[in-house]
Amino acid sequence: xxxxxxxxxxxxxxxxxxxxxxxxxxxxxxxxxxxxxxxxxxxxxxxxxxxxxxxxxxxxxxxxxxxxxxxxxxxxxxxxxxxxxxxxxxxxxxxxxxxxxxxxxxxxxxxxxxxxxxxxxxxxxxxxxxxxxxxxxxxxxxxxxxxxxxxxxxxxxxxxxxxxxxxxxxxxxxxxxxxxxxxxxxxxxxxxxxxxxxxxxxxxxxxxxxxxxxxxxxxxxxxxxxxxxxxxxxxxxxxxxxxxxxxxx
Amino acid sequence: xxxxxxxxxxxxxxxxxxxxxxxxxxxxxxxxxxxxxxxxxxxxxxxxxxxxxxxxxxxxxxxxxxxxxxxxxxxxxxxxxxxxxxxxxxxxxxxxxxxxxxxxxxxxxxxxxxxxxxxxxxxxxxxxxxxxxxxxxxxxxxxxxxxxxxxxxxxxxxxxxxxxxxxxxxxxxxxxxxxxxxxxxxxxxxxxxxxxxxxxxxxxxxxxxxxxxxxxxxxxxxxxxxxxxxxxxxxxxxxxxxxxxxxxxxxxxxxxxxxxxxxxxxxxxxxxxxxxxxxxxxxxxxxxxxxxxxxxxxxxxxxxxxxxxx
Numbered sequence: 001x002x003x004x005x006x007x008x009x010x011x012x013x014x015x016x017x018x019x020x021x022x023x024x025x026x027x028x029x030x031x032x033x034x035x036x037x038x039x040x041x042x043x044x045x046x047x048x049x050x051x052x053x054x055x056x057x058x059x060x061x062x063x064x065x066x067x068x069x070x071x072x073x074x075x076x077x078x079x080x081x082x083x084x085x086x087x088x089x090x091x092x093x094x095x096x097x098x099x100x101x102x103x104x105x106x107x108x109x110x111x112x113x114x115x116x117x118x119x120x121x122x123x124x125x126x127x128x129x130x131x132x133x134x135x136x137x138x139x140x141x142x143x144x145x146x147x148x149x150x151x152x153x154x155x156x157x158x159x160x161x162x163x164x165x166x167x168x169x170x171x172x173x174x175x176x177x178x179x180x181x182x183x184x185x186x187x188x189x190x191x192x193x194x195x196x197x198x199x200x201x202x203x204x205x206x207x208x209x210x211x212x213x214x215x216x217x218x219x220x221x222x223x224x225x226x227x228x229x230x231x232x233x234x235x236x237x238x239x240x241x242x243x244x245x246x247x248x249x
Numbered sequence: 250x251x252x253x254x255x256x257x258x259x260x261x262x263x264x265x266x267x268x269x270x271x272x273x274x275x276x277x278x279x280x281x282x283x284x285x286x287x288x289x290x291x292x293x294x295x296x297x298x299x300x301x302x303x304x305x306x307x308x309x310x311x312x313x314x315x316x317x318x319x320x321x322x323x324x325x326x327x328x329x330x331x332x333x334x335x336x337x338x339x340x341x342x343x344x345x346x347x348x349x350x351x352x353x354x355x356x357x358x359x360x361x362x363x364x365x366x367x368x369x370x371x372x373x374x375x376x377x378x379x380x381x382x383x384x385x386x387x388x389x390x391x392x393x394x395x396x397x398x399x400x401x402x403x404x405x406x407x408x409x410x411x412x413x414x415x416x417x418x419x420x421x422x423x424x425x426x427x428x429x430x431x432x433x434x435x436x437x438x439x440x441x442x443x444x445x446x447x448x449x450x451x452x453x454x455x456x457x458x459x460x461x462x463x464x465x466x467x468x469x470x471x472x473x474x475x476x477x478x479x480x481x482x483x484x485x486x487x488x489x490x491x492x493x494x495x496x497x498x499x500x501x502x503x504x505x506x507x508x509x510x511x512x513x514x515x516x517x518x519x520x521x522x523x524x525x526x527x528x529x530x531x532x533x534x535x536x537x538x539x540x541x542x543x544x545x546x547x548x549x550x551x552x553x554x555x556x557x558x559x
Contacts, residue, residue, distance in 0.1 A: 024283060024417055024462040024536040026492065031506055033522065034288075034319045034529040038299065038309030043317035046356060050297055050313065053352050057343050071305060112294075112341060115305040127343045131295075132373065196433060203430050 061124035066227035069238040077158025084239035086162035092222035093192035096215035103163030104192035134194040143185035169248035286327040291497030292524035294341030310527040329415040335497035336368025336469035366423030366467035391423035394448040396441035420456030423467040453490040471498040485509035485517040496521040
């Protein structure tokens with residue numbers, strides 16, 4: 001009997017000793033994706049917590065201000081949504097500084113919706129498209145700087161532009177035209193852009209050193225204004241592809 | 250493994266023979282295995298409500314109340330659950346423009362997030378907003394490669410954090426993307442960006458020294474780039490000791506985590522679940538109490554959905 005007990009004690013001590021040197025190690029794993037779909041029930045406590053915030057926002061956001069004729073989408077190198085954004089940037093910057101700009105450029109990542117669905121456009125759409133507090137600005141660039149800028153845009157795969165066109169070949173911009181006229185490297189051009197890009201954002205560092213005309217107008221407010229003005233004139237909002245930026249064949 | 254199994258078998262036979270010895274054995278059997286469920290989001294970008302029903306890409310998808318339902322039901326089913334976020338919590342809907350992050354953080358507190366890292370857009374309200382929201386969070390913000398010492402955020406962000414969950418000690422560190430040229434200067438102020446590879450390795454070494462069973466890096470570097478920019482892939486390849494990288498920034502929808510070899514040839518998993526909170530990543534790990542040395546050369550067994558179905 002004593003033998004058995006000592007055996008138990010012996011085994012027990014081994015277990016204690018062994019487990020002391022042991023640690024938890026991951027030996028297997030599984031993975032899955034939990035899709036948050038329309039039919040996922042709402043958690044009431046979360047819903048009721050944000051509902052007052054939603055109600056106060058909805059009063060401001062769900063106000064219809066314009067009518068969009070067709071679905072428009074964001075794509076590279078050129079897209080209908082990109083063209084609309086760049087057009088609005090150009091028109092509203094001209095208005096804000098009181099003179100013509102030659103062209104406009106904005107960063108692709110600055111458009112935060114993948115598409116707009118035809119029908120009513122409300123204030124919320126402007127916020128979703130342009131949630132950032134980006135301002136309209138203008139900068140004067142030499143023809144050579146425009147070419148360099150277009151080359152950088154070509155590397156990125158094409159940004160929204162208005163009044164400007166080029167083709168992308170081997171990650172370079174070729175056949176650059178400003179308002180359908182070939183780029184003149186000795187001429188100066190006035191460009192509308194947002195302050196994020198003008199300050200060297202999205203890798204466009206060289207723009208940082210170029211003097212910037214500030215308008216003090218938020219891009220988002222400009223969008224809202226433009227949509228309201230078009231509606232007041234009885235116009236609907238629409239946008240087309242115009243081969244502004246394309247890949248050389 | 251075979252040796253261990255034989256050992257256990259012998260032990261149970263011994264237990265049956267000895268009768269009373271079964272209790273320490275049972276104790277050991279219970280202590281031998283444990284599970285860990287990791288749930289994660291990234292780039293939620295203030296998407297508190299689901300996308301509109303007429304949205305072309307994500308009609309009716311997402312929503313904080315819907316995410317909470319999924320998270321709660323998993324918490325009820327699983328032993329130990331971690332809920333993590335890889336940054337860009339803010340910016341994208343009017344909720345951020347009007348309430349400056351209050352609601353996003355309140356809801357994450359309510360969902361009981363365990364940790365988050367800082368994304369480039371989390372600077373969009375400036376350092377004051379970031380500082381305020383970190384203070385309001387009931388979970389740690391973890392980042393080791395932003396030097397905040399000359400800013401008001403100083404002392405509020407953890408270089409690493411150890412979560413004790415069930416029987417496990419989980420080490421968490423975090424890192425973020427280069428701010429210069431990406432975030433307007435005035436928004437990040439005197440925050441200094443440091444090399445993520447070096448910084449993360451330092452923290453991982455500390456976490457290993459502190460005997461963490463599992464080490465996670467919450468990264469807002471981005472999944473992969475065509476140029477030399479540091480991504481999660483590069484981070485995985487050029488460090489050692491990280492078990493899992495939960496990524497963000499590039500809004501990459503991975504169907505399943507990707508496995509990369511680290512600089513000593515061991516596997517590191519990388520996962521990222523797109524953006525806007527339209528899906529939640531879920532990883533279930535099985536842990537077994539083993540000899541560290543014995544298993545040090547073996548790899549984590551990857552059990553994917555298919556192999557389970559088989």
